[in-house]
Amino acid sequence: MSQKLTSSFNVPSLYVHVPFCSHICSYCAFSKTANTGRIDAWLNTLEQEIRIAAPVYETDSTDSDKGESSDQRQPGLVPGRFFQTIYIGGGTPSALDEEQTARLLQLLEPFRPDESRLAQSDLPFEWTIEANPESLTAKKIRLWKKAGINRVSLGIQTFNDERLAQIGRYHTADESRKAVELLKAEGIENICADLMYGFPGESLEELDRDIDAFLELEIDHLSIYSLILEDGTLLARQISAEDIDGDLCAAMYERIEERLTKAGYVHYEVSSYARNGRYGLHNTLIWEDGRYAALGWGACGRDEKGLYDHARRFDDYLKDPSARIYEDDPNPSFDALMTGLRTIWGVDLDAWQKRYGIDFYGKYKAVLDRWKNDLIIENGRLGVSRQGMERLDSILVDFLDAE
Ligand code: SF4
Incomplete structure (x- = not known):
C-alpha cells in the first residue's frame, strides 16, 4: 500500500459552501439556490457565523505548542486557527462577482496558515475553489491567487455540447478549453476536472472522445462520476432509470481506468485519478477519517460528536448561522x-x-x-x-x- 497522507492537526480541513448558481442544472441535487440577489445577505451572515460559531469546534493540537493549558485554550474556528486544507465548494463559487469574491476571501483570510505553522506539517497547504467555465474571469483568478488559493476544480463534465445542453449546463466545450488555458496563463497549475459518463445512449466511442479531450488539456487530476438520476430533479422526470445501461456504465468505468492509468494517472480513490502527485489532499484527509469544520448554508462538517449540517432552509440559516444539526450517524x-x-x-x-x-x-x-x-x-x-x-x-x- 502507498504511504499515507496524514495531517498532524486535529481538525485539518475547512469546507466552505457557496450555495449560489447562476442557473440550475437538471441533474443537480446539491444544496443551492439560483437567487444570486441574496449573495450579499449570505456574506453578512457568513461573517456572523465565523464570529459566533467559534466555540463549536475542537481545539487544534498546535495550541499546545504555544504553551497554553487546556482550559486557557480557545477552542473553535477562530482567527489564527490553522487548516491544512480549505475547500470552497458549491453551488458555484465562481458565480460570485469580483467584489463578492474579494469579501469572501477576506473573511477566510485568518484561516490561512502562516509560514511557521506550515513548517510544522509534512504536507503542503491546499486551498481549492470550485469554478464553472462560463463564470471564470482573469480578475477572479488573480484574487484567488493573491488570497492563497492554489487549486481549482473545474466543472467540465463532458466535451459534448449536446450532452451539456441535455443536463442543463450553461457552458460549451470550447469555454471549458478556454477556462483551462486561462487558469494556466494566470499561473494555476493544479487543476482538477470532473468527467461525467453513463449518459443515456452514450457509447464507448463517445466516451473515448471525451477522454481524448481531457487528456489533451494536460490536467493533473480527474474526478469521474456516472450520471445519477436523483429524486426530485428535472432530469429524473425527463428520463427513466431504464434509459441508463448499468452494464455499459461498468464497461465505461473500466475503459476510463484503462486509458487514464496508461496515460500515467494513479487511480487513488474509486472516483479519483491524479498524476504528478497531485492527489486531492482535502478529500484524502476526510477519507482518512479526518475531522473537518464547515461554514455556510449547505456545508456539512464532522467533529467528535458526528456529522453535522447547518439549518436546512436558507432563511433559517440567515436567522441563525450557528445552528448545528447533528445527523443520525449510527455507524x-x-x-x-x-x-x-x-x-x-x-x-x-x-x-x-x-x-x-x-x-x-x-x-x-x-x-x-x-x-x-x-x-x-x-x-x-x-x-x-x-x-x-x-x-x-x-x-x-x-x-x-x-x-
Ligand atoms: S452548477 Fe453545480 S451546484 Fe449548481 S446547479 Fe449545476 S451541478 Fe448543481
Whole structure:
C-alpha cells in the first residue's frame, strides 16, 4: 500500500459552501439556490457565523505548542486557527462577482496558515475553489491567487455540447478549453476536472472522445462520476432509470481506468485519478477519517460528536448561522472503514481501533477470512487489492452485516 497522507492537526480541513448558481442544472441535487440577489445577505451572515460559531469546534493540537493549558485554550474556528486544507465548494463559487469574491476571501483570510505553522506539517497547504467555465474571469483568478488559493476544480463534465445542453449546463466545450488555458496563463497549475459518463445512449466511442479531450488539456487530476438520476430533479422526470445501461456504465468505468492509468494517472480513490502527485489532499484527509469544520448554508462538517449540517432552509440559516444539526450517524466506525477502503492508502487500523474502542480483528474475523484474497493488511493498514476494488461493494456489505 502507498504511504499515507496524514495531517498532524486535529481538525485539518475547512469546507466552505457557496450555495449560489447562476442557473440550475437538471441533474443537480446539491444544496443551492439560483437567487444570486441574496449573495450579499449570505456574506453578512457568513461573517456572523465565523464570529459566533467559534466555540463549536475542537481545539487544534498546535495550541499546545504555544504553551497554553487546556482550559486557557480557545477552542473553535477562530482567527489564527490553522487548516491544512480549505475547500470552497458549491453551488458555484465562481458565480460570485469580483467584489463578492474579494469579501469572501477576506473573511477566510485568518484561516490561512502562516509560514511557521506550515513548517510544522509534512504536507503542503491546499486551498481549492470550485469554478464553472462560463463564470471564470482573469480578475477572479488573480484574487484567488493573491488570497492563497492554489487549486481549482473545474466543472467540465463532458466535451459534448449536446450532452451539456441535455443536463442543463450553461457552458460549451470550447469555454471549458478556454477556462483551462486561462487558469494556466494566470499561473494555476493544479487543476482538477470532473468527467461525467453513463449518459443515456452514450457509447464507448463517445466516451473515448471525451477522454481524448481531457487528456489533451494536460490536467493533473480527474474526478469521474456516472450520471445519477436523483429524486426530485428535472432530469429524473425527463428520463427513466431504464434509459441508463448499468452494464455499459461498468464497461465505461473500466475503459476510463484503462486509458487514464496508461496515460500515467494513479487511480487513488474509486472516483479519483491524479498524476504528478497531485492527489486531492482535502478529500484524502476526510477519507482518512479526518475531522473537518464547515461554514455556510449547505456545508456539512464532522467533529467528535458526528456529522453535522447547518439549518436546512436558507432563511433559517440567515436567522441563525450557528445552528448545528447533528445527523443520525449510527455507524461512524463503519463509515471510516468505507471511506478508507475506497483509497489506495486504506485504513490505519491502530488509529481506527483507538478512536472507536473496537477490536478490529476480533469483530471482523469472519469478513477477513471470507475476503482473504481481496483484503490486504500491511504495515498496520487495511486495504483492498486491485481485483478486490471491483468487489468493494460486496466486501463493505459484509463489514456492515458484522456491525
Ligand atoms: S452548477 Fe453545480 S451546484 Fe449548481 S446547479 Fe449545476 S451541478 Fe448543481
